[in-house]
Ligand SMILES: *[C@@H]1O[C@H](CO)[C@@H](O)[C@H](O)[C@H]1NC(C)=O
């Protein structure tokens with residue numbers, strides 16, 4: 001081999017080396033595919049879209065403005081709706097005494113392993129350890145008891161927007177399972193069972209609207225099984241969502257009827273208006289929706305380019321990016337271009353659209369395209385010098401990647417229409433996904449097969465806790481096909497209000513033994 005040839009060889013290797021480094025180095029986008037490694041994909045999406053920053057206490061995360069703004073949209077809608085029902089906001093302390101916390105036996109039994117306790121102030125041990133609320137039934141109800149003397153003191157309808165702490169030891173995931181999370185918790189007390197029961201469903205409807213109308217996430221409404229209901233309550237209603245990428249369901253929000261169980265423990269009682277001297281206990285509800293909702297939206301709509309935000313919850317709905325600003329572009333054209341972008345932004349904001357322009361000149365248009373795509377902004381508007389001459393611009397949809405050329409004078413109408421269209425498209429896509437993955441099974445064999453192919457399954461069920469335990473154990477797998485991790489057994493997700501099929505008379509439980517009471521939706525879940 002001649003000297004020249006060796007040099008040539010070295011150089012060409014060097015060339016490829018440099019090429020591969022430059023390909024690897026930018027690391028701007030999502031580096032794994034959603035369908036290949038969901039948990040790594042999720043972690044990259046939430047950090048690179050600037051929703052989450054990691055923190056040095058396990059299971060706790062920083063919610064950055066890009067995520068918190070979604071929460072604010074949810075808050076604004078939900079808060080408005082509950083106020084229409086006469087619910088008022090308030091705030092109770094985050095600390096609860098041991099005696100209050102342990103008053104309701106089955107309630108504390110469920111929460112005890114996850115309760116965080118304050119035992120010291122500085123180096124001094126407290127005389128009585130104090131718990132941090134995992135939920136506020138036991139915080140609020142001693143006070144409710146003070147406030148209720150007569151039926152005229154009812155109903156009490158309170159809500160608080162706050163944090164709670166549940167010190168879980170399962171694998172944490174930002175938004176989906178965290179040790180501290182934000183939520184609203186509503187707590188109401190009523191004179192009659194009917195009033196309370198009506199409210200449980202009114203609230204559940206609002207939860208469904210948050211998911212379906214804002215987050216573009218279809219939900220299945222139903223009642224929790226005895227095994228899965230809220231500890232200490234009478235019954236729990238729920239909205240359940242489905243993440244097809246993992247074949248797992250996720251509890252989206254719950255509305256509980258507590259009966260007068262807590263009222264008895266905390267003595268929330270009043271004199272019977274019809275029968276003086278006779279004491280009656282109040283009927284109570286509690287209901288909550290958490291920041292988990294943001295994780296659900298991310299899991300369901302996100303794609304291999306990153307986050308995909310439904311327009312109704314996007315902090316920025318339209319980003320306007322000037323293109324074709326090169327060194328050779330005459331100054332007056334550059335000024336005109338930026339002015340046009342700014343004009344578009346102003347016109348959209350005037351029509352109530354959350355539009356922003358991105359004039360940063362240290363980033364290329366290509367970089368900005370990737371950046372805003374990663375952050376899930378529903379529409380990108382591109383404007384170049386040529387577009388201005390033609391009185392046009394290009395709008396690019398985040399959900400489909402489709403490009404639409406639009407006339408300048410139709411700008412507002414087109415963008416507003418496109419936003420509504422994207423919102424509907426995301427919902428319809430997720431709805432179809434849910435429909436394709438929610439099936440019926442009448443035998444364990446079919447049930448197991450559907451479950452292992454990533455579906456959630458409605459099966460005839462007797463409703464017994466022991467039977468549900470058996471189903472969970474029976475459906476667990478030693479190893480899941482794609483992750484190598486053990487696959488958990490199926491949980492009762494809900495008894496759907498509208499099952500796919502009505503139970504046939506004489507139907508037998510999926511266990512093959514006792515009579516079935518209803519179709520129950522089972523599945524692996526978060
Ligand atoms: C997913 O990615 C993480 C982090 O890179 C890795 O530890 C894990 O093994 C991957 N899982 C699969 C199934 O490839």
Ligand SMILES: [Zn+2]
Pocket residue numbers: 461462463464467468509510511514
């Ligand atoms: Zn059974």
